[in-house]
Amino acid sequence: MAESLAIIDGGGANIASLTFALQRLGIKAELTTDKSVIGNADRVILPGVGAAADAMQRLKNADLVQFIKELQQPVLGICLGMQLMFDASEEEDADCLGIISGTASKFAPAKDRPVPHMGWNKVKQQNDSPLFENIDDDAYFYFVHSFALPVCDATVGMTDYGKSFTAAAEQNNFVAAQFHPERSGAAGAQLLRNFISNY
Amino acid sequence: MQFRNHEVVGDILALAERYRDEGADELVFYDITASPDGRTVDRQWINRVAEILDIPFSVAGGIKTLKDAEEVLNYGADKISINSPALANPDLINELVKRFGSQCVVIGIDSRDEDNSYRVYQYTGDPEKTKHSGRITANWVKEVQERGAGEIVLNCMNQDGVRNGYDLKQLSEIRSVCDVPLIASGGAGEMQHFADVFTEADADGGLAASVFHKAIIDIGDLKRFLSTQNVEIRI
Numbered sequence: 001m002a003e004s005l006a007i008i009d010g011g012g013a014n015i016a017s018l019t020f021a022l023q024r025l026g027i028k029a030e031l032t033t034d035k036s037v038i039g040n041a042d043r044v045i046l047p048g049v050g051a052a053a054d055a056m057q058r059l060k061n062a063d064l065v066q067f068i069k070e071l072q073q074p075v076l077g078i079c080l081g082m083q084l085m086f087d088a089s090e091e092e093d094a095d096c097l098g099i100i101s102g103t104a105s106k107f108a109p110a111k112d113r114p115v116p117h118m119g120w121n122k123v124k125q126q127n128d129s130p131l132f133e134n135i136d137d138d139a140y141f142y143f144v145h146s147f148a149l150p151v152c153d154a155t156v157g158m159t160d161y162g163k164s165f166t167a168a169a170e171q172n173n174f175v176a177a178q179f180h181p182e183r184s185g186a187a188g189a190q191l192l193r194n195f196i197s198n199y
Numbered sequence: 200m201q202f203r204n205h206e207v208v209g210d211i212l213a214l215a216e217r218y219r220d221e222g223a224d225e226l227v228f229y230d231i232t233a234s235p236d237g238r239t240v241d242r243q244w245i246n247r248v249a250e251i252l253d254i255p256f257s258v259a260g261g262i263k264t265l266k267d268a269e270e271v272l273n274y275g276a277d278k279i280s281i282n283s284p285a286l287a288n289p290d291l292i293n294e295l296v297k298r299f300g301s302q303c304v305v306i307g308i309d310s311r312d313e314d315n316s317y318r319v320y321q322y323t324g325d326p327e328k329t330k331h332s333g334r335i336t337a338n339w340v341k342e343v344q345e346r347g348a349g350e351i352v353l354n355c356m357n358q359d360g361v362r363n364g365y366d367l368k369q370l371s372e373i374r375s376v377c378d379v380p381l382i383a384s385g386g387a388g389e390m391q392h393f394a395d396v397f398t399e400a401d402a403d404g405g406l407a408a409s410v411f412h413k414a415i416i417d418i419g420d421l422k423r424f425l426s427t428q429n430v431e432i433r434i
Contacts, residue, residue: 016275020250050300114379116302116349119403120224120433140433142255144277144302183255183277185219185433 005029006041021182033062048080052089074199075174082176100154100171104147113162116146121159123167129156130198139187141179221418226256249275282307283321286332296347306348310336311356354384362388370400394428
């Protein structure tokens with residue numbers, strides 16, 4: 001039977017590049033807020049661009065907050081979607097889903113480190129996660145973000161941008177990437193493939 | 200003068216695939232005739248580009264309103280790059296940033312040396328309509344950053360299309376007032392020019408067209424070369 005994959009429609013997020021990336025891997029994903037579709041999917045992706053508070057409000061409006069926390073199948077959070085999996089974000093003091101403990105805080109801008117952190121950066125792998133199977137340590141991934149999670153127990157990939165932050169995390173059935181695998185060339189495609197194959 | 204007689208370089212999808220496979224870090228698609236003609240780009244192609252690219256790309260040309268920008272981003276572009284419309288209506292920058300975030304708002308600036316300072320030109324896609332905008336480049340660079348622009352592409356017109364190297368003097372001067380990523384454009388002719396712009400002008404990216412279109416430089420070869428020149432780069 002074909003893999004079913006649901007992308008949670010947080011509204012406002014541009015997911016064309018994500019659906020195309022999955023399509024290149026032969027996976028058709030459904031963009032939805034429908035609980036029965038999400039609940040029955042083999043895997044779920046929580047994407048997101050924009051502000052944490054707005055994104056949480058949209059999830060609340062769709063009555064998805066508790067529902068997402070209780071999902072049992074593998075769930076991949078990407079970029080803001082990863083930050084939403086943690087306790088909170090200092091971006092407008094937003095309470096997030098609280099699945100993984102930690103609070104996202106804003107990068108301090110510096111002369112040679114503009115904010116948002118935007119571009120290709122290396123990810124140092126931690127704790128031997130299947131998310132990085134067949135991906136070189138210190139491979140480059142593409143980032144676009146102003147807020148970041150500190151390194152914590154759930155960290156499986158970390159990146160330096162003035163400070164070390166969590167580039168990828170994993171806790172039980174929840175995995176997450178701060179970077180955009182759909183925009184990270186071959187390494188990103190492999191990571192998406194790993195999410196499909198290894199979880 | 201170097202901007203006259205733009206060449207049609209072939210099918211954009213085939214080019215996009217080639218650059219993706221050679222290892223480009225990002226692609227920019229320009230419709231440089233869009234602003235002078237008062238028309239906008241036909242945007243269906245963006246969706247087809249998004250379908251095949253697994254690296255970020257931006258679209259420049261004829262983006263004059265929030266609606267234009269939204270259409271481009273919904274088709275799958277990662278960033279929008281605006282040039283002449285930002286000069287005509289600087290508030291557009293703030294509106295785009297507020298709506299879509301700094302990360303996807305790129306400002307393109309065409310600049311050249313005149314009367315001992317660098318000045319901004321507009322409508323450079325059409326030699327008949329190209330005109331001095333009345334702005335000093337350094338001041339405009341500061342203003343667009345204050346308005347929230349997330350990235351600046353500085354096209355040094357004196358160098359453009361001549362392949363004698365990037366305008367390191369101008370880029371260094373603008374670098375000193377630019378705290379967001381600065382992408383150098385105009386003048387790349389050989390691999391050493393890229394090394395120079397990263398090590399001497401401290402640019403965050405090097406943009407080039409003709410040397411790649413005409414296969415004078417292979418992007419994979421270029422990146423391997425740069426990595427031997429102490430430039431940190433994704434291979």
